[in-house]
Amino acid sequence: MPFPTPTPADKFTFGLWTVGWQARDPFGDATRPPLDPVESVHRLAELGAYGVTFHDDDLIPFGADADERAKQITRFKEALEATGMKVPMATTNTFTHPVFKDGAFTSNDRDIRRYAIRKIMRNLDLAAELGAETYVFWGGREGAEIDAAKNVGDALSRYKEGLDLLCQYVIDQGYGLRFAIEPKPNEPRGDILLPTIGHALAFINELEHSEMVGLNPEVGHEQMAGLNFVHGVAQALWHGKLFHIDLNGQHGPKFDQDLVFGHGDLLSAFFLVDLLESEGYDGPRHFDYKPMRTEDIDGVWASAAANMRTYILLREKAAAFRADPRVQAALEASRVDGTLVPTLAHGETYHDLVADVDATFDVEAAGARGYSYAQLDQLAVEHLLGTA
């Protein structure tokens, strides 16, 4: 297979904090020097990316004065203009500074909650100015280590209050931004509020402007809870709430690994790409990974390219899988399309259903049917391996 080069049409994006991660971990100091965001924009553009995303503090050092702020924004814009790179998403750092140690929207301290909202508003202005369409909320510090520490119900009310206020701000300003909540079960807090795709979807329903709030699910975050990411994304799509997505790799329940996309559960990555492509998801394919701490700057760029290569390869394999007549036959044998058909016929009542079932259904015969999933799964594996 001749390997296609990524192009902006693929809509691959990277957080500045990904390639720019200095590889400081809970037990070790940084192994790489800081990376100038301007350089990241240029290098990622050369590699074929569509855009970059950022936390406020990735671009403008925390506590910078107005001049420094203006200077960094100008440099960044120039790099975007020079390269044609977009900024489809932005977000706020409400987790690094000690002030957020008990949360931002849900800190027990009201003045800290207010400060967090103010910090977010400032970056919403910049996000809008840079043309972002999605604004992400990862509430990494919204949570607790001990159950007595947080009144979860009240904390959710404050979470809602904060998001309602910010929705109103975006509406009032006429910013074309939608919000996307990024769930995570734990780390850095012992337990984080809105721990999964499901919890966040449920929460969104309680918001004043729930229509403008969706999800930014991340592969590794769901897999840290042992959940099936493909199922989670499918449910988010079913609710019309897949606003953005974070692609990376993880090896099950352990610390947040942020591996290259596909370098964790490869079979799941295949079915994820298959789902995104077949459902027509048209947002950015955003890589939220961390180059391993062992890598130097060459490894950083190699790993950035690896994310995109893997996605393209899986996309091609998914297309070939769906086009293969043997796969279509296997899907038919497994009656996978059976769930497309409503259970009740048009105009049928439950009385009709009861009468029909009682008259016609042979439970033992139905129980004896096989589903041919073994054959279907092996076809998928062999397509993935490039041997089908």
Place this chain on the structure above:
Amino acid sequence: MPFPTPTPADKFTFGLWTVGWQARDPFGDATRPPLDPVESVHRLAELGAYGVTFHDDDLIPFGADADERAKQITRFKEALEATGMKVPMATTNTFTHPVFKDGAFTSNDRDIRRYAIRKIMRNLDLAAELGAETYVFWGGREGAEIDAAKNVGDALSRYKEGLDLLCQYVIDQGYGLRFAIEPKPNEPRGDILLPTIGHALAFINELEHSEMVGLNPEVGHEQMAGLNFVHGVAQALWHGKLFHIDLNGQHGPKFDQDLVFGHGDLLSAFFLVDLLESEGYDGPRHFDYKPMRTEDIDGVWASAAANMRTYILLREKAAAFRADPRVQAALEASRVDGTLVPTLAHGETYHDLVADVDATFDVEAAGARGYSYAQLDQLAVEHLLGTA
């Protein structure tokens, strides 16, 4: 502490399938003989329980004819009358028979989905007749082992269709039943749809009669995904959706253990009881556990009693914890009530907030504050240990 005896006022209930479990597991044959539901009712009543719950097939053998059905129902009603035991909840077995191997509401086979609905309708009639208030849906077979096997979006549509139809049936019949979905991440399927409290809450919002559908969360099911059960229940309460609860014990992500309540994560059980009691949850305290396979019938009844004893002990400890002035001081030091106060003052706008924060907030000083959680947690541990 003189040990109080459970009484019906405690609202302790047990599934017939709990004490009646014959201890057949994936690698072993039954170690206990069948238990007559009538005997279970009598013995649980003697132990101080408030009621029992059942799957249709717990009471009436699968495939029984009308006479056998009538006979079993009569015997059961007599036992209830003799003991004063209630049946506050019932549910359907849509998982044991091979016909459900690919699901009930979401089977790829439409005729099986129809049969499942018909089976549920029949037991809804019985549940209503027996005075049940809650009808539980545990979709243990709604799921898949392989990602190609199930179109999750379509499956969720069929899930919704099934529940919508059954809601309408209950409304039409004038049954006073509410529905409660019981989430579980996996086992017996590799991945189950609606795997957590969050996913089920989100799904409920899409139902025609979402107001009559809530949750029946189970301790072990959330803990199998490494999630904080207390947080999950608190979120369910926040949404007004805690309709019922399954209490048991689990040791983290592994097979579903169904241990006695408190015999897994005891500290979490303490905070769970604290939450239920302080939030005024007034539904049944339903034990969905399995007496260990090593136990004979004496161990069965001992374990049933153990569930109730542990709950009462934790309830007393939670009350003492909340009443202790040292705890109240510790909560104040931790500002736990801080989330009660809205972040925006009455009448305040976000413009006001920005002006106020910019003028007054000292981020370094706020970042230096400690939250005294260590002290609070140790007080909780010592209350739990009976030594505070």
Place this chain on the structure above:
Amino acid sequence: MPFPTPTPADKFTFGLWTVGWQARDPFGDATRPPLDPVESVHRLAELGAYGVTFHDDDLIPFGADADERAKQITRFKEALEATGMKVPMATTNTFTHPVFKDGAFTSNDRDIRRYAIRKIMRNLDLAAELGAETYVFWGGREGAEIDAAKNVGDALSRYKEGLDLLCQYVIDQGYGLRFAIEPKPNEPRGDILLPTIGHALAFINELEHSEMVGLNPEVGHEQMAGLNFVHGVAQALWHGKLFHIDLNGQHGPKFDQDLVFGHGDLLSAFFLVDLLESEGYDGPRHFDYKPMRTEDIDGVWASAAANMRTYILLREKAAAFRADPRVQAALEASRVDGTLVPTLAHGETYHDLVADVDATFDVEAAGARGYSYAQLDQLAVEHLLGTA
């Protein structure tokens, strides 16, 4: 890639209990009828397998009399002879009958321990008669749900006593059998003794005849504890203790899934095959999987074939990976062979080392080196995908 057909030279073997699993699970009845071992032998032979393995009770129903026993053995031998299939491994069922509910070697009841040993001795005779080289011990019931229930030190002493006695028996009889312990962390017991490869390796060192006891690690069992199976097998090889291996698939910490080999963590399966082949492991490639409960008998045979196909495909890919000059260059860039060289030079003392390090080592320069693992890993992924 023209797909090669498995042949006996591949040494693929299957437990009779794998294809013969009737798909009874903790929440469901059997979905498939019993499968005659004779049929399994024939069908697996047709598919290209090298042999079968068995528990005593797979072949001879528990409690069968001498005639029935003789009859079943004769039929089985005839099938082996007719097909040329081998029986390289056998094992004992010490887990299904209620008598083993508290363990076999480590039951609290001495008479049950004695019965277990007697049951094993009987099957050792048959294993030897059938030409088996390896006898497996999976102690699925050796464990506990509660910590007070088992004196672990004493239980390990009884475990050792049992194995020592059985080693002596095998020596005395002149059987050419070696023993292989199969670790598992939990299920069906809450916690199983010797839960991982490591614990079993350590235990073996305490045995009288430790030289004749090694391991039979299983993919899914280590992955249920979130452990890296490739690392575990590499350590077993390092100790000279990889006597046999159980191949299957698993999705991380949850119930024991026993999926088809490669249908769980595919990247790990690739590196496992790479390790086995490059280290010259020459024992059976034994599939200890369960055809999914959704499958009928066609799915059973399809899944059996899938295990072998996946192994062959991965073996070919591993060979291509190792032969690829780009991979060799990447391994060199990562200095992977660096651990081959002793840390101390021949004849060097630690005094020399100290003097040398103090004189020559530049810690900052060494800390700045990159390891090029990102490049190496992507090459592996692309080889696996068939696109490198």
Place this chain on the structure above:
Amino acid sequence: MPFPTPTPADKFTFGLWTVGWQARDPFGDATRPPLDPVESVHRLAELGAYGVTFHDDDLIPFGADADERAKQITRFKEALEATGMKVPMATTNTFTHPVFKDGAFTSNDRDIRRYAIRKIMRNLDLAAELGAETYVFWGGREGAEIDAAKNVGDALSRYKEGLDLLCQYVIDQGYGLRFAIEPKPNEPRGDILLPTIGHALAFINELEHSEMVGLNPEVGHEQMAGLNFVHGVAQALWHGKLFHIDLNGQHGPKFDQDLVFGHGDLLSAFFLVDLLESEGYDGPRHFDYKPMRTEDIDGVWASAAANMRTYILLREKAAAFRADPRVQAALEASRVDGTLVPTLAHGETYHDLVADVDATFDVEAAGARGYSYAQLDQLAVEHLLGTA
């Protein structure tokens, strides 16, 4: 229960890095200022601790010159002398500096392995000078994120070479030190070599001076793999290898939480203390925890005290549990002492055993016996709760 104050006789020790942790985590900056080791010694002494332990770099800043080194050692010794505090254990930091990013003993780079050994030798001298009896090896960087990156067998050979050399060094110098390996499954590496108690025990058997190398297991590390810590420690004791122990708390498979002892799985902590006390473990009770990031310095000292209080409370409860005649009766009903008795009688052969079993054993009757574990477990829970 009047609460006893910890005294040095309790042998409670703390790492300087525990109370001294500045609370820098993967997503956040430090929330606490550096803590002078001298202050830690004084404060811990006031709280009733027996001693402190240290990594070289905790005491002497990495890269300090000889004068600075001497000065810090002198100050530390003065604090020890002033307080009577001991240093029963020391260890080396081979994980923070970038040079160790691919490992210390097992780095692919030989010069880095040599540097690591040299760094350890220097601190062995200081450990011996300060009277330490145990020297711990936590190989947090010995591992990999990707399977191609490390030849595990060769890496284990280098690991062994390093430890063999250091054993010889200690012997040659006449230091009274024993080594203790501290296993951990992952974090900061994706997978760490010697991931569990079992793997480390097995490895030790291959060392030249295996008699002087044992284990330093840590509560949370085993629980990160979902393993039963009490079982693991019991196995380590059975091998005579429990040289030291790290006590803390964890909530199952997730990032390394290092909570206060007992603030994770409290029931397991109870049985751990019960085991240590009943088996006569006489080494330090070493707390390797991290004060939560939310805490200020008062929270640090409160959490240090909490560890000791919890241990003492559990010790008292364990003693009461063992002394309670009801518990003794329950243990008898469960036949827990049954594993004390050899399975073969003195002088009995396996022929005798076979004859006896065949003549006398009634498998169905034995299978019907109950083990009364439910009753025993509830007694334990109620003792723990202080209500038995």
